[in-house]
Amino acid sequence: MSDFTDASTEPDANVSGATPAPEATPEAGTALDIVVLAGGISHERDVSLRSGRKVVDALAEAGHNVTLRDPDATLLPYLAEHRPDVLFPALHGSSGEDGSLLDLLAGLDVPHVGSAGAAARRAWSKPVASSLVRDAGIAVPASIVLSHESFRELGAPSVLRVVQRALVGDLVVKPASGGSAQGVxxxxxxxxxxxxxxxxFTYADVAVVEQRIFGTEVAVTVVDSGDGPQALPPVEIVPTDGVYSFQARYNAGETTFFAPARLDAExxxxxxxxxxxxxxxxxxxxLSRVDFIIDSEGRPWFLEANVVPGLTETSLVPLAIEASDRSVPEVYDALVRNAARRG
Incomplete structure (x- = not known):
């Protein structure tokens, strides 16, 4: 079991500026010029800033020259002029996960860690991701997808009666896009x-109502640094109050994590x-993080996939990396070097 103590302070809004890297050793290879993107204007801005700071620290420890920047109106001219070796997006929410910025980065021909814009859009839409994953043979909870417009036009009482008839038992209601359990x-x-x-509907124009699956909640980090995607040890999530809410995710002490998860080998x-x-x-x-519920029969049920998972001091990816007997700087170093090779 791994316990977190959040000793960091909340980062300020000004995230531009370079962090000097320690002198690179021959074993570490040539230092790369890396821009970490964090912040943005989504509901998850503060979380993104925390992730960005942690990524900067890890890459600097790995021997790279790292700059942390907010994706504001100065970003694209800056990238066009300075052309870093690699970009490492740590942008959560629509700022970094709906594919828009990733398409622009591709247009600038600047290598970046992570998925392309088209793939990000598939994962960003929870209904789309669930449909594709279900077709691939993975169990997905039964659900109904409702736009805010149809909810109003058809009449909320009538819509809700149909929902309750179609989906029995406890339900989970969530925005069709977004992360950090906001609006869930x-x-x-x-x-x-x-x-x-x-x-x-406060967080998105489309909502998903799905049947709640009871069981063990786990997150699986998938890493590909050039040898194909590999799953790191799953991390088990045990919130103090039983729900892995926004507060439980980012406030130290509100969730207990087991890395690796307490699952049998099969x-x-x-x-x-x-x-x-x-x-x-x-x-x-x-890099991705895929979230599941393991039911009482040991069957994994897909919840969602994250193309820019949280990388804060209370996030699941660093825990999974540590459980794999590798260090966070080592894994991030492998990711940026692989992105640089792709060009």
Whole structure:
């Protein structure tokens, strides 16, 4: 089991500026000029800033020259003029995960760590990702997808009656895009469903209502530094209050993590295979995190895939890396070098 203590302070909004790297050793190879992107204007800005700081620290420790920048109006002219060796996006939410910025980076012909824009769009839309993964043979919870417009036009009471007839038992209501559990509600009583819909529509114009799967929540990090995607040990998530909410994700002490997860070998292998299959099915590259619920029969149920997973001091990817007997700087170094080779 791994315990986190959050001793960091909240980063400020000005994230431009270079972090000097220690002198590179021959073993570390040639230092690369790397720009880490963090911040943005999404609901997850603060989390992104925390991820970005951690990535900068790790890459500097690996011997690289690292600059941290916010994706504001100065970014594209800066990249066109300075042309770093590699970009490392640590942008959560629409700023970095809906594919728009990634398409622009490709247009500038600057290598970056992570998926291409088209793949990011597939994963960003939870209904699209679930459909593709289901077609690949991975279990996905039954769901109904509702746009805000149809919810209003068809009448909320009538819509909710159909939802409750089609999906029995406890439900999960969530925005069709976004991360960090923002706008996500566990619905155990029909009386709570209307409010849950309102909360989801606060974050996106489309909401997903899905049947809740009870079991063990795990996250599987998939890394590909040039030898094909490999699943790191799954991380088990045990929130203090039973729900892995935004607060439980980013406040130290509110969640206990087990890395590797407390699964028998057969189940651990099955969820690892499912994560790599989901990664491949969605066309993801370099780094992803795929989230599952393992039911009482040991079957993994796909929840979502993250193309720019959290990399903060309380995030799951660093835990998985440590459980794989590698260091975070070592893995990030391999990722940026692979991106640089791709050119």
């Amino acid at each position: 509600t566990i619905v155990a009583s029909p009386d709570d469903l209307p409010r849950a819909m309102v909360d989801a 189940v651990s292998s099955a969820v690892a295979e499912a994560a790599v299959l989901a990664h491949r099915t969605l066309g993801l590259s370099d």
